[in-house]
Amino acid sequence: MGLNIVLTGMILNVMPIGEYDKRITILTKERGKITAFARGARRPTSQLLAASNPFSFGEFEVYERRNTYNLVKATIKNHFRALVLDPGTVCYGFYFLEMADYYAQENSDEKELLKLLYQTLRALESTAFDNRLVRRIFELRLLYVEGEYPNFFSCLGCGKKEDLQWFSIRQRGILCSECAHEADAYYLDESTLYTLQYILSAELGKLYTFAVSDEVLQKLERLLDRYLSVYISHKFNSVEILKTIAG
Numbered sequence: 001m002g003l004n005i006v007l008t009g010m011i012l013n014v015m016p017i018g019e020y021d022k023r024i025t026i027l028t029k030e031r032g033k034i035t036a037f038a039r040g041a042r043r044p045t046s047q048l049l050a051a052s053n054p055f056s057f058g059e060f061e062v063y064e065r066r067n068t069y070n071l072v073k074a075t076i077k078n079h080f081r082a083l084v085l086d087p088g089t090v091c092y093g094f095y096f097l098e099m100a101d102y103y104a105q106e107n108s109d110e111k112e113l114l115k116l117l118y119q120t121l122r123a124l125e126s127t128a129f130d131n132r133l134v135r136r137i138f139e140l141r142l143l144y145v146e147g148e149y150p151n152f153f154s155c156l157g158c159g160k161k162e163d164l165q166w167f168s169i170r171q172r173g174i175l176c177s178e179c180a181h182e183a184d185a186y187y188l189d190e191s192t193l194y195t196l197q198y199i200l201s202a203e204l205g206k207l208y209t210f211a212v213s214d215e216v217l218q219k220l221e222r223l224l225d226r227y228l229s230v231y232i233s234h235k236f237n238s239v240e241i242l243k244t245i246a247g
């Protein structure tokens with residue numbers, strides 16, 4: 001027995017299958033990450049042609065049978081067209097989709113991740129924000145959603161909340177000047193620390209509302225590059241493309 005259900009979500013990844021079909025990965029509010037088969041979606045006349053591309057957000061009607069999903073119909077509310085049409089910006093978008101795909105699980109609650117991804121793509125699409133900053137906000141907030149974030153609020157050694165100046169990647173957090181004996185702890189200035197704390201504690205709707213100096217941005221970049229290289233062994237293809245843009 002099969003069943004038609006409607007899921008709200010965003011397409012993370014699309015794989016061509018055979019001559020006319022697609023296999024799509026959708027991050028959904030109701031079922032976490034799912035993979036659905038879209039029969040005939042690459043035929044020019046298919047209703048699913050425009051509705052089965054990466055970034056598409058909306059409602060997906062799927063036929064569910066024995067843990068496999070077939071896409072029947074899609075009602076797309078946001079195609080993120082401005083983003084898709086901007087080659088310099090879309091690479092960031094693909095990186096965010098790839099990271100979300102890496103972290104999201106099937107049949108788990110991924111509502112926060114879906115909301116974060118949606119807000120982030122909106123910020124990316126807007127010209128008001130520096131894409132480099134959007135990237136770092138997304139990375140850190142994603143670590144927060146997944147419970148893998150460093151502690152920037154109290155000293156890992158003694159628990160105090162003042163005099164927090166030293167960041168240890170190995171210990172995943174901040175230390176006060178008395179507790180920071182480690183060689184791997186490095187100095188973090190007040191503005192950068194405040195920015196990191198804000199990214200972890202702001203309401204999602206207020207996450208993309210600020211700018212930072214170039215100096216702080218460079219510090220965020222260095223810190224997150226080091227942290228991610230230690231704690232994520234996975235290599236994201238889209239990161240390589242971003243390096244080309246930045247270089």
Ligand SMILES: [Zn+2]
Nearest residue numbers: 155158176179
């Ligand atoms: Zn301490």
